Amino acid sequence: MEMLGLYPTWLEPMVGSGWVVAIISTIHVLASHTSVGAAMVFAYLAVVAYRQDKPELLDYIKKYGMFLLVFSYVIGSITGPGIWFSTTVASPRGISALIHSFVWKWATEWVFFVIEVVGVYLVVYLVGKVDQKTHMRIAVIFGLASYTTMLIIIGILSFMMWPGKEVWFTEGGYLNGFYGANTFAQLAMRTAFMFTMTAVVGGIVASGIKELAFKKAMLRRLAVLGIVSTLAGSLLFQWYLHTLPEQAHIVLENRLPDYFQPALMMVLSGILAYFLFTLVMPRLIVPAIAGVMTVAILVFGLWPEEVARESIRKPFVAGQYVYSNQVIARDVPGLGIKSEIPLLEEKGFLQSHVFLPENLRTVTPDNARAVGHALAMTACSNCHSLTDTGIRPLAKYFGGNTDVGDIKDYLLGALATGNTLYMPKIPLTDSEAEALAVYIGALKDDTVAENYAATRKPLAQAGEK
Ligand code: HEC
Structure with missing residues (x-):
C-alpha cells in the first residue's frame, strides 16, 4: 500500500510546538543580530x-567583546542548535526541504561562523598584545566574516518564505531558490535593525564605563548609530513589505490584529525616544536602563516580528510547497517531488499515515474521539494548540459549537476543499471528518463523545457505516 512519509507529531501541550520554536528563535535573533552588528x-x-590614534576605543571593544562572549556567543550557541532540534521535531519535512536545497550553503555558513568565533576571541584577547594595525585587520576580518554568515542565512530565510524564482519549482538549481525579490530587501532591513540592537546592547557596556567623558562620548556614538539605523530600518521595512507576494498581503491584512501597525509605530518611536534621550543625557544612562531596553526590544520588537513573519508564509512552512502540517502540497519537478494531496484525497490520513496505531485506522463509535485526537495532532496541532493555551487553541475556533454534524460540515466544506484563506487544504474522508468533529466537540464538552458513542452504536450494529 502506498503510504505517506509523515513523521510522528511532536505535541507540546502547553503552548504548541510552533511557539517553542518561536521563543527559541526570537532569543537567537537577538543574540545573533547583536553579535553580527x-x-x-x-x-x-x-x-x-x-x-585617529584613540586607544580608548580599543578598550571599549575589549569590554563589549567580553560581554558578547557571554551574552551572544553563549546564548547564540545554545539557541542555534535549539532551533535545529526544535524545528526538526516540530517540522521535520520543512527542515528536510531546506537541507535538501541548501546543505552546502549551511556548510559555507559554518566555515564563516568558525572564523567569526575565532575572530571574536582574537579581537578581545589581542588588544594591546599585537600592533594596532594587525589588530585592526583582525577586527575587519571578524566583521566581514560575521556579516557573511548573515548574508547566507538570509537567502535561506527568504526561500522559506518564497523560493527565489518561479523556475526553481520546475528546474531546481539553488541560486534560483536562494535569490528572490525578498532576499535583498530582507537583508537590508535586518542589517539596519541589527545595528539598532547592537546600539542598545552596546549601551549596557558603555553605560558602565567609569570615566565620564568617555562614557558620554561612547553612548553618544551608539545613540547616533541607533537613530540612523532605526530610521533606515523603518524605511527598509516598507520596501520589504512591497516585495512580499500577494498571498502574504492577504494574510497580513486579514490575520494581523488592527493594532499591529500602530503598535509597531509605537515600538519604533519608543526606541527612537530612548536613543534621543541617550544623545542628550548620556550621563543618566545606567546599565540597568540599557538592560531593560534590551528586553523591551526582545519582547515588543522581535517577538511580534518573528510571529508575523511566521504567519505570512502560511499555510506553508517552507518553500511554498511543504504545508505547516508537513503534507507536501504541490509538485516540484525540479526536486523530483510530488504533491501528496491526491493520495490523501483518495485514501485519507488514516490509511496513509505510517505512524498511526493500527487500532485507529478504522473509525468506530468507540474510538471516534481517539481517532479524532490523532487526526488533530497530525493535521492541525502544528498551528492550533489542542489545549486552552498557546497558539490559536483549536477549542476556541468553533464559536462554542459542539454539534458534531455542524463541525463535520465545516471540516468537509472548508478545510477538505482548501476553501480558507490561510489554512492548508486538508483532505478528510467522511468518517475522518466525523471522528475529528467528535474530538473537537468533546474539547469543549466531554459528553459529546459519550453521546456520540451511545447513539452511534445501535446504528453501527444495524449495519450503517
Ligand atoms: C498552516 C496552519 C494551520 C493548520 C495546519 C490548521 N489551521 Fe486552522 N487556522 C489557521 C489560521 C492561521 C487561522 C486563522 C486564525 C486567526 O485569525 O487567528 C485558522 C482558523 C481556523 C478556524 C476558524 C475559521 C476561519 O476560517 O478562520 C477553524 C475552525 C480552524 N482553523 C480549524 C482547523 C482544523 C480543524 C485544522 C486541522 C484539521 C486546522 N484548522 C489546521 C491555521 C491553520
Whole structure:
C-alpha cells in the first residue's frame, strides 16, 4: 500500500510546538543580530582607533567583546542548535526541504561562523598584545566574516518564505531558490535593525564605563548609530513589505490584529525616544536602563516580528510547497517531488499515515474521539494548540459549537476543499471528518463523545457505516 512519509507529531501541550520554536528563535535573533552588528562596529572602531590614534576605543571593544562572549556567543550557541532540534521535531519535512536545497550553503555558513568565533576571541584577547594595525585587520576580518554568515542565512530565510524564482519549482538549481525579490530587501532591513540592537546592547557596556567623558562620548556614538539605523530600518521595512507576494498581503491584512501597525509605530518611536534621550543625557544612562531596553526590544520588537513573519508564509512552512502540517502540497519537478494531496484525497490520513496505531485506522463509535485526537495532532496541532493555551487553541475556533454534524460540515466544506484563506487544504474522508468533529466537540464538552458513542452504536450494529 502506498503510504505517506509523515513523521510522528511532536505535541507540546502547553503552548504548541510552533511557539517553542518561536521563543527559541526570537532569543537567537537577538543574540545573533547583536553579535553580527557588533562585529561590524568593532571593525569600524578599530579602524578609527588606529587612524585617529584613540586607544580608548580599543578598550571599549575589549569590554563589549567580553560581554558578547557571554551574552551572544553563549546564548547564540545554545539557541542555534535549539532551533535545529526544535524545528526538526516540530517540522521535520520543512527542515528536510531546506537541507535538501541548501546543505552546502549551511556548510559555507559554518566555515564563516568558525572564523567569526575565532575572530571574536582574537579581537578581545589581542588588544594591546599585537600592533594596532594587525589588530585592526583582525577586527575587519571578524566583521566581514560575521556579516557573511548573515548574508547566507538570509537567502535561506527568504526561500522559506518564497523560493527565489518561479523556475526553481520546475528546474531546481539553488541560486534560483536562494535569490528572490525578498532576499535583498530582507537583508537590508535586518542589517539596519541589527545595528539598532547592537546600539542598545552596546549601551549596557558603555553605560558602565567609569570615566565620564568617555562614557558620554561612547553612548553618544551608539545613540547616533541607533537613530540612523532605526530610521533606515523603518524605511527598509516598507520596501520589504512591497516585495512580499500577494498571498502574504492577504494574510497580513486579514490575520494581523488592527493594532499591529500602530503598535509597531509605537515600538519604533519608543526606541527612537530612548536613543534621543541617550544623545542628550548620556550621563543618566545606567546599565540597568540599557538592560531593560534590551528586553523591551526582545519582547515588543522581535517577538511580534518573528510571529508575523511566521504567519505570512502560511499555510506553508517552507518553500511554498511543504504545508505547516508537513503534507507536501504541490509538485516540484525540479526536486523530483510530488504533491501528496491526491493520495490523501483518495485514501485519507488514516490509511496513509505510517505512524498511526493500527487500532485507529478504522473509525468506530468507540474510538471516534481517539481517532479524532490523532487526526488533530497530525493535521492541525502544528498551528492550533489542542489545549486552552498557546497558539490559536483549536477549542476556541468553533464559536462554542459542539454539534458534531455542524463541525463535520465545516471540516468537509472548508478545510477538505482548501476553501480558507490561510489554512492548508486538508483532505478528510467522511468518517475522518466525523471522528475529528467528535474530538473537537468533546474539547469543549466531554459528553459529546459519550453521546456520540451511545447513539452511534445501535446504528453501527444495524449495519450503517
Ligand atoms: C498552516 C496552519 C494551520 C493548520 C495546519 C490548521 N489551521 Fe486552522 N487556522 C489557521 C489560521 C492561521 C487561522 C486563522 C486564525 C486567526 O485569525 O487567528 C485558522 C482558523 C481556523 C478556524 C476558524 C475559521 C476561519 O476560517 O478562520 C477553524 C475552525 C480552524 N482553523 C480549524 C482547523 C482544523 C480543524 C485544522 C486541522 C484539521 C486546522 N484548522 C489546521 C491555521 C491553520
